[in-house]
Amino acid sequence: MEQETKFVQEIVERYDGDAGMLIPMMQDIQVEYGYLSAEQLRRLAKQLDVPLMRVYGVATFYSSFRLAPKGQHEVTLCMGTVCYLKGAGRISEVICDEFQVEPGGTTADRLFSFQPVNCVGACALAPVMIVDGKYYDGVTPASAIDILHSLPSEEETVEEAESYGKDK
Amino acid sequence: MARKGSTAIRTSSELEQYRDKVKKQSKSITKRVYVCVGTGCAARGSRVLYDLFVKAAKESKADVKIEAKCVGCHGFCERGPIVVVDPGLVLYQRVEEPDVAEIFRETVLNERIIERLLYEDAVTQKRVKTAEEISFYKAQERIVLAGNGVLDPTNIDDYIVHGGYGALIKAITTMQPEQVIGEIEKSQLRGRGGGGFVTARKWKSCRNAEGTPKYVICNGDEGDPGAFMDRSIMEGNPHCVLEGMMIGAYAIGSTQGYIYVRNEYPLAVEHLTKAINQAKNMGLLGSGILGTDFSFDIRINRGGGAFICGESTALMASLEGRTGEPRAKYVHTVESGLREKPTNLNNVETWANVPAIIDRGGDWFASIGTEKSKGTKVFSLVGKVVNTGLVEVPMGMTLRQIVEDIGGGVKDGREFKAVQTGGPSGGCIPAEHLDTPVDFDELTKLGSMMGSGGMIVMDEDTCMVNVAKYFVGFLKDESCGKCTPCREGLAQMLHILDRISQGEGELVDLRKLEELGELLAATALCALGKTAANPVLSTLRYFQTEYEEHIKNRRCPAKVCRGLFRYDIDPEACKGCGICAKHCPENAITGEKKKPYVIDQKKCTLCGTCFDKCPFTAVLKV
Incomplete structure (x- = not known):
């Protein structure tokens, strides 16, 4: 707890306590923790001496801020015009159906967070899905499901790493 | 790579000397491999290609100097990854990892062409060697994108070798701020972000406005879906944007600039950050630039993922750490903008035009384009078109030339239906208006607009x-x-x-x-x-x-809106594999193996699973 308070303080100092730099500060906190917890928003508001309402307003206004922890993997689906015309809407539906996840939400087993976004600007590759920073082009409903089913869960990753260690 | 903290440049003649020095170094390199690392090519693995070429160049025993260069987007994203080999400027497309060794051995060392990697012209079916011969590039005229595909965006020296920061020297050492604005006025440059407002008028108002400090902002919050011009400029030639802003700041009398970049563009942020640090290290940003009393600094802010922040007043609210809500503009932002100070905001492409205008003169720029729209415009030509990518054309070129000559027409032999311009605020233009020249005013007349330059081609399958x-x-x-x-x-x-x-x-x-x-x-x-x-x-x-x-008639002619068309199995094409029946969630498909299957229309819920699953495209939308 103390450590987190210290971290928020560091971030505030990084920007000379300028409340105008609220968004970069929140971005930095999110990079560190993966999301913005209620506690951190409270700390930030206190440190900056601005109403919590303003901090919360900013956190909910911009779509890149998360208020809940993310899954192990990050899945981004481009919903730009070209991707949409080439079937991204259907891909999104199929993913939500198959994994029982809402757009912007995380699967119950925390395997991945699913974020449809406006446009990633890689229209030549449409439809595009990005998984942990890796771009997949020409995605279809079937291939998207296959890609997501083959995502390793945390336990698997740990097991793999352990067995890899044993081989050595 | 620019050496960190290397040469601090204090005067314009020092910059010229430095340019001569790096030019000489660059001349000793006789062979070059240009690997595109723009988002499109990088998504298809061009970063790995670049590393392999660097390794090959390092290990090569040939007695010539070979350089592997990462460059910004060439625009021809459809055929990526793109690799160009000089001498000869041989353009290879769809290059994959196993091709690297062969390209290096054959083309780089022995100047032999690898036929299969060349681009095949869709019309003539001929394989062509260089970009100039490809119809996609032929009709283009590149001012803003001139450096893309040539410059290493992470290296300030490369920008300087190609004449970079020459316009800055010219502006701040030989011109008065008013003269700079005069030159921009002569060029008749209009804002590339959507509104098409006259740039010089904006600059002048901001210069004349009362209050200090004054701010300049580069709007890189490119939110229109289907548009990636600004991303490619920021990624592929960041110094050009910085130079444009510096010149603008000098003309307006600003000391602080901001670049507001979309959160979804991490590579643009990376390249801009590098560029700013390099410029600072050289003394091109900071106080007393090139021995004058002009001081200027630039900071990058990443957007939070809100489309509305592309609107100037919302963007400024966001820069102040507030929610991005616009305000009514009874008072213009040039008088009271960011922190209620005079603020001049221009789009990335507008800024990127500035160095060329100062360098070559406003009259030259005004000689390109139509009566009221001068210069060139970058479009992202995407959708159901053969050659997807970035194109820069003189204003006044017709939609048909762009879609058919450069874009190669509609994909898969389908019929053209409309082209959508201007992003979500634009409109769809049908075939009968394809001969309209593209400029700010003509597009508005058609009920669409120029917008930031998205151009999305739609075919008959689009509803x-x-x-x-x-x-x-x-x-x-x-x-x-x-x-x-x-x-x-x-x-x-x-x-x-x-x-x-x-x-x-x-x-x-x-x-x-x-x-x-x-x-x-x-x-x-x-x-x-x-x-x-x-x-x-x-x-x-x-x-x-x-x-x-x-x-x-409750019918969707393009067969897109679910429920307004039905699915049927083509008995000719059906091989009777039964995959559709197996996957049908309603058990609406029946039949015997190896005989055509049938859909029971009463049971069918039009979910489309059979259509997705059929390996023989025997399920039809009717």
């Missing part, structure tokens, strides 16, 4: 009701909610469009859509709301029969 629904849905989600017409009006429009696309519309709905559209245009607070109805109004204007078909 215009669905397109309108997509854009209205997009804008409804992105509306900030501050003013009622936009917040409530868009929701109502979407509701009506939803009903129409489900076959539950009534003819009176079309009039309601028009009325809501007019209401938005007249009463919404900002440009987002005012133009939000354009996609609906323009599709209504040109494709009304398609709307009527949805309403009167």
Whole structure:
């Protein structure tokens, strides 16, 4: 707890306590923790001496801020015009159906967070899905499901790493 | 790579000396491999190719100097990854890892061409060697994108070798600020972000406004879906944007600049950050630039993922750490903008035009283009078109030339239906207007707009009701909610469009859509709301029969709106594999193995699973 308070303080100092730099500060906190917890928003508001309402307003206004922890993997689906015309809407539906996840939400087993976004600007590759920073082009409903089913869960990753260690 | 903290340049003659020095070094390299690392090519693995070429060049025993260079987007994203080998400027497309060794051995060392990696012209079926011979590039005229595909965006020396920061020297050592504005005025440059406002007028107002400090802002919050011009400029030639801003700041009398970049563009942020640090290390940013009393600094802010922040007042609110809500512009931002100080905001492409204008003169720039729209414009030509990518053309080129000559026409031999320009605030232009010259005013006359330069080609399989629904849905989600017409009006429009696309519309709905559209245009607070109805109004204007078909006959002619067409199995094409029947969730498909299957239309819920699963495309939409 103390450590987190210290971290928020560091971030505030990084920007000379300028409340105008609220968004970069929140971005930095999110990079560190993966999301913005209620506690951190409270700390930030206190440190900056601005109403919590303003901090919360900013956190909910911009779509890149998360208020809940993310899954192990990050899945981004481009919903730009070209991707949409080439079937991204259907891909999104199929993913939500198959994994029982809402757009912007995380699967119950925390395997991945699913974020449809406006446009990633890689229209030549449409439809595009990005998984942990890796771009997949020409995605279809079937291939998207296959890609997501083959995502390793945390336990698997740990097991793999352990067995890899044993081989050595 | 620029050496960190290396040469601090204090005067303009020192910069010229430095340019000569790096030029000489660069001349000793006789062979070069240019690997595109723009987002499109990088997504297909070009970073690995670049590393392999670097390794090959390092390990090569040949007695010539070979350099592997990462460069910004060439624009021809469709055929990526793109690799160009000099001498000869041989362009290879769709290059894969195993090709690297062969390219290095054959083309780099022995100047032999590898036929299979060359681009094959779709029309002549001939393989062509260089970019100049490819029709996609032939008709283009590149000012803003000139450095893309040539410069290493992470290396300031490379920019300087190619004449970079020459315009800055010229401006701040030989011209008065008023003269700089005069040159921009002569060029008749208009803002590339959408509005098309005259740049010089904006600069002049900001210069004359009272109050200090003055700010300049580069709007890199490129939010239009289907548009990636600004991303490619920021990624591929960041120094050009910085130089443009520096010149603008000098002309306006500003000491602090901001670049507001979209959160979804991590590579642009990376390259801009590097460029700013390099410029600072050399003394091109900071206080007392090139021995003059001009001081200027630039900071990058990443957006939070809100489309509305592309609007100038919302962007400034965001820079102040607030929610991105626009304000009414009774008072212009050039008088009271960021922190209530005079602020000049221009789009990335506008800034990137500035160095060339100062360098070559306003008259030269004004000689390109049409009467009221000068220079070139970068478009992202995407959608159902053969050659997807970035194109830069002189203003006044017709839509047909862009779509057919450069874009190679519609993909897969389908019929052209419309081209959508201007992003969510633009409109759909049908085939009969393809010969319209593209400039700010002509597009507006057609009920669309130039916007930031998205150009999305649509074929006969595109449903215009669905397109309108997509854009209205997009804008409804992105509306900030501050003013009622936009917040409530868009929701109502979407509701009506939803009903129409489900076959539950009534003819009176079309009039309601028009009325809501007019209401938005007249009463919404900002440009987002005012133009939000354009996609609906323009599709209504040109494709009304398609709307009527949805309403009167409950049919979607393009067979997109689910429920307004049915699925059937083509007995000729069906091989009787049974995959459709196995996957049908309603057990609506029956048949015997190796004989054509049949869909029971009464049971069918039109989910489309059979259509997706059939390996022989025997399931048809009828």
